[in-house]
Amino acid sequence: MVLVIGGLAAGKREYVKNTFGYSDADMADAVLDGRPVLYNLQDLTAKTDKSEEELLPLLLQKDVVICNETGNGIVPVDKAERIARELTGRLCIQLAAHAEKVVRVVCGIPQVLKES
Amino acid sequence: MRTLVYGGAASGKSEYAEALACAGAAPLYYIATMMPFNDEDEQRIERHRLMRAEKGFHTLERYTNLKDLKIHEPGCILLECLGNLAANExxxxxxxxKNAKNAILDGVFALEEQCHDLVVVTNNVFGDGGNYEDGTLEYILTLAEVNNVLAQRFERVIEVVCGIPIVMKEPAK
Structure with missing residues (x-):
């Protein structure tokens, strides 16, 4: 599994398409289905009723998981947003620990944080 | 060695900082700065408390005015975290x-004098842009100024992203 993180509109999906050869049809927008790439993990955590433990194995089946970095701001006033942000961060830590590769995309430029 | 550990919410910075502190000189002190306001805070504090359990940290709860904190035996101090400390001050x-920035810095400088190793955890709250009300902006700017002074001053600066440490600065070998 490859984890790709970065800010909003940083070029994460373009990087995944260009590097791994996936097309838009391979990419699921915050839904868990049979497609090999999931993006907008932060939106999935905002609407899911599944726990971290339930989501992790499902996400680890993906070839690529793409997630916006959501923890780098002021703590949200809204409790549901805080919980989703926490879940997003915790999942990303777990995914990064299991991933063979972790990439942070900045201005479209990939920065490899981990490669095994 | 003085180390600044920087990261966003739920980035894994606490776990990383604790591991770093555990490798430092004994005895280990943990300075906790989080004032609990509700159940959510209590749960977060409890989660951190569990993480520290059996690692041998002496926990000192201190919400403001670190300058007057006396450490009895020099060892390794883990201060967590400047984001809470800035809000408290x-x-x-x-x-x-209004004097928050200097109060925080004087506090950190006083700790430096009382330990062999210092690990300070701080927060990246700078990445969601947008317009803030005055109080929030003052908070962001205060934390930014403190971060910048300490990053300049300390020997080592590590950013933690998804639990992965990224070395921003380290002592010359």
Missing amino acids: LFSEQGAG
């Missing part, structure tokens, strides 16, 4: 208010 009754 700026906004709590016992805080330094």
